[in-house]
Amino acid sequence: MWDIMKTVREINQRIKDGDAVVVTAAEMTAIVRENGAKQAAEEIDVVTTGTFGAMCSSGAFLNFGHSDPPIKMSRTYLNGVEAYSGLAAVDAYLGATQPNRNPDIGLEYGGSHVIEDLIRGNEIELVAEAYGTDCYPLTEIKTQITLESINEAIMVNPRNCYQNYSSATNSTDETLYTYMGTLLPNMGNVSYSSAGELSPLLNDPYFQTIGTGSRIFLCGTQGYIIGEGTQFATEVERRNGVPVSTAGTLMLKGNMKEMHSDYVRGATMPKYGSTLYVGAGIPIPILNEELAQRTAISDEEITCRIVDYGVPRRSKPIVREANYHELKSGVIELNGVEVPTSPLSSQKKALEIALKLKEWIDKGEFLLTIPVEKLPNKGRTVKPLEIQKPRILVKDLKGEALILAHPTDAISEVARRMVQNSINHLPVVDEGNKLLGIVTSWDVANAVAHGKNKLTDVMTKKVIIAREEEPVDVIARRIDKNKISGLPVIDSDNRVKGMVTAEDISRLIGGD
Amino acid sequence: MKAWLTFSPSIVNKAIISNLVKNYDITFNILRADITPKGGKMLIEISGTQQKQAVEFMEKEGIHLNPINKVVKKDEEKCIDCGACISLCPVEAIKPAEDWTVEVDDLKCIGCSFCTNSCPTRAIRVME
Numbered sequence: 001m002w003d004i005m006k007t008v009r010e011i012n013q014r015i016k017d018g019d020a021v022v023v024t025a026a027e028m029t030a031i032v033r034e035n036g037a038k039q040a041a042e043e044i045d046v047v048t049t050g051t052f053g054a055m056c057s058s059g060a061f062l063n064f065g066h067s068d069p070p071i072k073m074s075r076t077y078l079n080g081v082e083a084y085s086g087l088a089a090v091d092a093y094l095g096a097t098q099p100n101r102n103p104d105i106g107l108e109y110g111g112s113h114v115i116e117d118l119i120r121g122n123e124i125e126l127v128a129e130a131y132g133t134d135c136y137p138l139t140e141i142k143t144q145i146t147l148e149s150i151n152e153a154i155m156v157n158p159r160n161c162y163q164n165y166s167s168a169t170n171s172t173d174e175t176l177y178t179y180m181g182t183l184l185p186n187m188g189n190v191s192y193s194s195a196g197e198l199s200p201l202l203n204d205p206y207f208q209t210i211g212t213g214s215r216i217f218l219c220g221t222q223g224y225i226i227g228e229g230t231q232f233a234t235e236v237e238r239r240n241g242v243p244v245s246t247a248g249t250l251m252l253k254g255n256m257k258e259m260h261s262d263y264v265r266g267a268t269m270p271k272y273g274s275t276l277y278v279g280a281g282i283p284i285p286i287l288n289e290e291l292a293q294r295t296a297i298s299d300e301e302i303t304c305r306i307v308d309y310g311v312p313r314r315s316k317p318i319v320r321e322a323n324y325h326e327l328k329s330g331v332i333e334l335n336g337v338e339v340p341t342s343p344l345s346s347q348k349k350a351l352e353i354a355l356k357l358k359e360w361i362d363k364g365e366f367l368l369t370i371p372v373e374k375l376p377n378k379g380r381t382v383k384p385l386e387i388q389k390p391r392i393l394v395k396d397l398k399g400e401a402l403i404l405a406h407p408t409d410a411i412s413e414v415a416r417r418m419v420q421n422s423i424n425h426l427p428v429v430d431e432g433n434k435l436l437g438i439v440t441s442w443d444v445a446n447a448v449a450h451g452k453n454k455l456t457d458v459m460t461k462k463v464i465i466a467r468e469e470e471p472v473d474v475i476a477r478r479i480d481k482n483k484i485s486g487l488p489v490i491d492s493d494n495r496v497k498g499m500v501t502a503e504d505i506s507r508l509i510g511g512d
Numbered sequence: 513m514k515a516w517l518t519f520s521p522s523i524v525n526k527a528i529i530s531n532l533v534k535n536y537d538i539t540f541n542i543l544r545a546d547i548t549p550k551g552g553k554m555l556i557e558i559s560g561t562q563q564k565q566a567v568e569f570m571e572k573e574g575i576h577l578n579p580i581n582k583v584v585k586k587d588e589e590k591c592i593d594c595g596a597c598i599s600l601c602p603v604e605a606i607k608p609a610e611d612w613t614v615e616v617d618d619l620k621c622i623g624c625s626f627c628t629n630s631c632p633t634r635a636i637r638v639m640e
């Protein structure tokens with residue numbers, strides 16, 4: 001155990017007296033490196049942290065007030081974005097990722113944008129529907145509200161401030177649009193999302209000072225940690241004390257009426273959905289030498305996995321490990337190639353937040369708290385959701401007799417084979433049954449029309465394929481996304497095993 | 513100026529570029545190139561005092577010139593300096609400054625719109 005050198009109460013007294021020494025987590029790294037943890041612990045009272053990242057698990061409780069005659073709202077829409085209203089009469093919870101109900105707007109203006117507009121003081125259209133009761137006779141309402149006009153607007157975010165988060169890349173040959181941003185094909189870029197050494201939970205990795213009731217910086221005002229966040233884990237691999245993957249999370253609360261749009265923004269991850277950029281900063285009291293050491297952690301000492309989002313499964317393959325110093329340098333080497341990186345969370349704002357929090361404490365406007373209860377620091381893992389219905393893999397599909405074409409086949413013969421078997425696609429293979437291309441009835445018609453008779457001239461060489469071990473749902477999405485009607489199934493040696501068509505899949509999915 | 517050059521197979525083997533540089537004293541920078549036996553496309557940046565004459569020479573030789581006058585603009589109020597756009601830019605026109613302010617160099621930009629389509633706050637736009 002480390003000797004307690006000072007208490008939160010003593011630090012607060014120094015803050016009130018204007019004598020507290022406050023530094024950011026980035027400054028602390030340099031201070032400890034220079035003077036050692038012991039001296040730093042004696043001299044420094046508080047280390048401030050900060051992060052400004054896309055935090056999808058965010059939202060707000062709103063109380064609109066009672067109309068006359070009153071209404072018991074069962075559905076509410078704010079600028080076209082639905083808020084959950086299954087609580088009392090005029091309360092609602094607006095989730096950040098809720099899309100707009102107007103399909104033309106969809107993901108471009110969702111829950112997070114309404115939250116930003118409210119905070120900016122803009123007028124919001126409120127539409128509410130109800131079934132009508134004796135005490136709440138009204139069945140619909142359409143009016144304008146502002147943050148000022150409603151009773152409460154309390155941001156409550158079930159899961160913010162991930163302790164660490166894997167970076168993303170994409171090994172497939174198509175661009176992917178994810179919550180980690182746009183991922184270019186063939187590992188063309190890497191996106192990472194943590195603030196690294198400034199990130200709150202990496203500076204107190206065992207939750208020695210923060211917990212339920214801790215006062216924090218939240219979106220420009222003073223908010224609170226109201227407990228551990230959802231998907232909270234402690235039993236994870238650590239290096240230098242900090243997790244190398246997702247671990248701790250926080251549930252946060254703050255009054256939206258005091259927030260500032262500089263520190264909270266609605267955003268849309270293209271083709272993924274809306275999300276809220278949340279600015280959060282946590283002060284860490286330096287009570288002993290160990291805390292001085294922990295808050296001194298540097299980007300080089302924080303490991304982050306780079307995983308392949310080309311595999312749309314729960315556990316994605318790890319491409320390599322890196323540290324935040326490497327990631328923040330702008331390029332990282334993947335399989336011998338230099339690949340550019342993108343931060344995704346604002347490093348600039350993260351530092352601004354840590355500095356703002358420092359300023360508040362320096363001015364005596366912000367006092368530290370002793371948590372009512374510490375966050376759990378052991379025994380927690382994240383459980384997966386098992387799907388009861390067994391997952392159907394491509395190889396489980398009942399294949400029809402495999403019909404193939406070879407590069408030397410005459411077009412007329414191929415056409416005949418297609419008509420006879422009433423099929424629209426034919427994989428073209430070599431002697432070893434390895435896939436060379438695919439020919440469709442359209443290609444054949446085209447060939448006949450243009451007097452071409454070599455199959456290799458008309459077949460498509462860039463083929464979208466299905467692998468035997470892939471779940472059928474993933475293939476359904478691939479068919480949909482590429483607007484194709486079928487694709488060849490390939491085994492691990494690239495041999496064609498069959499075809500799977502849109503009809504096969506809709507029969508399967510529609511069949512139960 | 514920056515421009516896309518499109519040329520047909522017949523001139524792929526001609527020494528046009530070297531003549532250009534020799535005769536018109538211009539600096540010639542190839543930013544991207546896609547050349548096949550069937551002809552090709554090249555994105556170039558040329559500078560020098562005899563630019564106009566150089567362009568005329570190229571057109572005479574059968575190279576079609578398509579100047580790029582698109583510029584990228586960032587709405588500073590909307591931009592949150594998240595950096596999502598940085599790694600998407602094919603010509604490294606977007607870079608973070610020392611303090612992580614995300615900066616766009618519109619002289620380098622080739623107007624591809626990758627950044628525009630991927631900005632979470634729709635802060636960056638390509639304009640004519």
Ligand code: SF4
Pocket residue numbers: 586590591592593594595596597598614630631632633634635636
């Ligand atoms: S992606 Fe948009 S918000 Fe983010 S840094 Fe680029 S321009 Fe700014």
Ligand code: SF4
Pocket residue numbers: 584600601602603604605606616620621622623624625626627628638
């Ligand atoms: S439009 Fe293309 S070239 Fe220009 S800054 Fe954006 S990504 Fe870079």
